[in-house]
Amino acid sequence: MQPGADDPWSAPVATGPVRATVTVPGSKSGTNRALVLAAAADGVSRLRGALRSRDTVLMAAALRELGATVTEESGPGADQGDAEIVVTGPVGAARGTATIDCGNAGTVARFTPALATLARGDVRFDGDPRMRDRPLTPLLRALRELGAHIDGDRMPFTVRGTGAVPGGAVTVDASDSSQLVSGLLLAAARFERGATVTHAGHRLPSGPYLDMTVADLRAAGVVVDVDDPTADLLRAGATPAASTRRWRVEPGGPRPLDRVIEPDLNSAAAFVAAAAVTGGEVTITGWPAATEQPGRMLPDLLVAMGCRAELVPDGLRVTGGGRITGIDVDLSDFGEAAPVLTGLAVLADSPSRLRGIAHLRLQETDRLAALAGELGRLGARVTVTDDGLAITPVPLHGARLDPHADHRLAMTYAVVGLAVPGVTVDDIATTGKTVPDFARMWATMLAG
Known part of the structure; x- marks a missing residue:
């Protein structure tokens, strides 16, 4: 102990x-992405080798608040934080006025608001004091542009879930965190028109995490196109003044999956x-x-x-x-x-x-x-x-x-x-x- x-x-x-x-133990980033995609899917998903830690427990609790069923089963490495998790989606009715505790988990704070727009009911978000200072405003503003109803630009805030989001095109400055983009992409296939998300700002930090998000979406049957003009300029020897990258997520899916989470x-x-x-x-x-x-x-x-x-x-x-x-x-x-x-x-x-x-x-x-x-x-x-x-x-x-x-x-x-x-x-x-x-x-x- x-x-x-x-x-x-x-x-x-x-x-x-x-x-x-x-x-x-299993990857925290992989586990929480898989949990969100499973909750967005219509059916039963099983995650093996998933991490069981504070951040993933908070994520599972958040998805339950949004109406998904999440059951944790002890795996062979349970003493080291491994678990098998069964998720039945999609998210649906929020539990009255639902409350999501994000703790100090960036993935929970940035991956679940878009899902909350697809639930029916009010969902209040809060977390540890430090979370009130971490980047979140660009994500919430982008969701509003896509048709969501949200009160507030930082924690605590409330998502007024209506069960549907029109979707469309939106530009976001994710220079402070690539999770601001991942949070949009993970739910975008459930938006009525999907979403085209453009990052415009300084260089995106932690770009490989966005590659993880895209790979997980594609594995779940979601159609994602990626356009990276900044990378093209760099390959040509130019030095761009700003960074631009674009993702187009088509509506439809994701489908439920059985998958093994990689080690962290x-x-x-x-x-x-x-x-x-x-x-x-x-x-x-x-x-x-x-x-x-x-x-x-x-x-x-x-x-x-x-x-x-x-x-x-x-x-x-x-x-x-x-x-x-x-x-x-x-x-x-x-x-x-x-x-x-x-x-x-x-x-x-x-x-x-x-x-x-x-x-x-x-x-x-x-x-x-x-x-x-x-x-x-x-x-x-x-x-x-x-x-x-x-x-x-x-x-x-x-x-x-x-x-x-x-x-x-x-x-x-x-x-x-x-x-x-x-x-x-x-x-x-x-x-x-x-x-x-x-x-x-x-x-x-x-x-x-």
Whole structure:
């Protein structure tokens, strides 16, 4: 069992090279996308290997409020957060005046409002205090342009569900979060005319997540066309002043599916980072040979920092090289890796620069400020830049660190604690957002 929010967790120091095989829970992003599509479909869907964590439990509860039936069954990895989930859709009558608690889950806050427009009745949305500051307004305005009735532009707000949305064309600035577009696309096939969604603004962050959304829609039989003029200009050698991308979702579907959720490659980052820190070897089971998850970039990033990474029959094997090399990289497509890479960078033998991650200021916490401030308690020299972080390695010492209710930060502190004695972490249980029982899994990994 993980220590509670009031019990500081002593990060264990590695006494030698870590050698372990680790099975991480199912993808949070994959699970919540699959849940939304299943609730939008007319029929029964079964999700195997789905993640059971705070964010996915909140999503399941939200879909029940919208009239879908969601039943969770324990899977073989239930103790590590895996579940089998049966969903019967489509969404229908909201339960009186329904209330959806989004917690601090961006996927719940941004994926369910469009579905709520298809239910009949009022649906009130609220969440943790931090959620009131996270980007949401462009999505709600876009839904109004498509014919939805919504009171408010940020949390708390109320969707006046009428059971139908006309749909059509809409332009949205999703520069702060690609989820603003995914939230529209996931429900668009249920709109009367479908939807054509155009992003116009700065470069889209975390673009691979939109590729995940499109792939999941197509797997469920939805017709989606994608037009990416910005990518065409970049391939031609031009430097566009702004970013434009367009998706056309045809009406009809999605159909119910039985599917297996991939392992969460983002959550795997901390475990394979242990190989880098200790000069050991960690294998992540079930690593897909091909995937839309942005975590597919993780092996190349670790190689750039001095590791060896290879696909083996069991999954992905990462072997530490005995030292960590600093890195200069644009992480705009994979900002989720920034916390753990920062943890490795403070232990490296040369400076690092992480770029393209200004949007991390708007995550579960301001990740850039939190990483600089908290790792600074260890003596680390981490500077916040306009679009990321600059890290200069210096000797470190122990300290008590606050993850600011952010699962990725808590995991990062565990990584640093492998090499720095005296690191304690407040609220390690916040890792339950994506990795239930992280502390036990971490100890098991260190035990080999």
